[in-house]
Amino acid sequence: MRVEARLFGGLERWVPGTRFGMGLMVDLPEGGKVADLLERLGIPPSQVFSVLLNGRHAALDTPLRPGDEVALFPPLGGG
Numbered sequence: 339m340r341v342e343a344r345l346f347g348g349l350e351r352w353v354p355g356t357r358f359g360m361g362l363m364v365d366l367p368e369g370g371k372v373a374d375l376l377e378r379l380g381i382p383p384s385q386v387f388s389v390l391l392n393g394r395h396a397a398l399d400t401p402l403r404p405g406d407e408v409a410l411f412p413p414l415g416g417g
Contacts, residue, residue, distance in 0.1 A: 339404040340365050343375060347412040352381045366402065373398040375408060387413040 350356040389396045390409040
């Protein structure tokens with residue numbers, strides 16, 4: 339199945355040729371989860387703080403479906 343990943347806040351550095359917020363089509367096996375997407379992209383789970391699946395918060399063990407859009411964000415600091 340194919341899903342679209344969008345990387346923000348510096349996570350794009352893990353995927354060569356990817357830019358901030360750029361849509362990246364990723365093929366995963368049927369039944370794949372958000373954690374499988376991270377593995378496929380080479381992004382350590384410890385680097386991801388927030389996941390939005392089709393605009394809604396999701397966990398790393400959330401199953402994905404064909405056509406899903408997954409936005410990944412690192413921990414953010416500030417004050």
